[in-house]
Amino acid sequence: MSRWLFDLGNTRLKCAPLDDAGGIGPVHAIAHDGVRFDDELPSVLPAHFTDACVASVAPDGLRTELLDVLARHCQRISLACTQAQFGAVRIAYPQPSRLGVDRFLALLGAHARGTDATLVVGVGTALTIDWLGADGHHHGGRIAPSPTLMRDALHARAAQLPASGGRYVEFGDDTDDALESGCTGAALALVERSLQAAASTGVAPTLLLHGGGAEALRAHLPHAVHAPALVLEGLARWAQPDAL
Structure with missing residues (x-):
């Protein structure tokens, strides 16, 4: 087979x-x-x-x-579809179907890695953040525009603002750098705030990054674990329920 x-x-x-x-x-x-x-x-x-x-x-x-x-x-x-519970992973949403299947599978993949509490961050069209306890309990998450989508939206409303380019610095001295620093910085700030909120419960979570835009954030999050195929890892778990 x-x-x-x-x-x-x-x-x-x-x-x-x-x-x-x-x-x-x-x-x-x-x-x-x-x-x-x-x-x-x-x-x-x-x-x-x-x-x-x-x-x-x-x-x-x-x-x-x-x-x-x-x-x-x-x-x-x-x-694949989102389920209220799969193995030890239990979804926080009262209506599981409202949690995107990619986020659901990323949680399965994160739990299968056997880490402790985990903050799962997906960087694609959207920036998604989900907090998963070591016991498989999903504590909910956040959704925001990714840095790429922020740049695209700004460019769509103000064509003089480029959709790409620039470098990340704390305070840019030209428009390209200021755009890159602002949009990437907004995503980093949300990740860091989420890490702080999760850690306030007494357990500092492992940070897992996945998605096509993860590399741009990874450079500024030195303790993050890059898991580019995390959704596929979760799908592999979903495809083998008898292996749980």
Whole structure:
């Protein structure tokens, strides 16, 4: 039996095979424009495999396109969804379906790493922060624009403000640096405040960073653990409930 995992986000598709030990194999990242994939996906996949496990936060049309491609390669497709409890992980939301499946799977991946209390920070289109206790109890989270989205929004409203460029400094002496410092600094401040709030309970959490924009924050958070495939790690756990 061969199984593949698929994490379909707002800008990229990540996919990897599930290896014999129950972990993830080499990860492939494929960009998309929100409407269609390029021609790379079929070349990444084997001609035939048994199962596909899919997590998607992308628009319905793009998800349908992915499912159509997968149907030509595999026998069964499973769509992950957020659950109130999975193993030891218990979601704080009274309505679990309102917690994005990517955040849910990131929590599963974080707990599977066997760390103590964890602050799970995803940096994609949005900046998401979730606090997970060592016992698997999810204490809730925060959602804010990512630095990239902040820059895009400013550029959309004021075209003279560039959507990218500049370097992070504490106080910029030109517009590009001030924009980069302000938007990245806003994200860092929210992460640091969340760390302080979690630590005020008496347990300093491990900081896990994942998502396409994680590198920009990682440089300023030296104690953070980079987990670029955390959602796929969680999807691997979801795909193997009997292994809990």
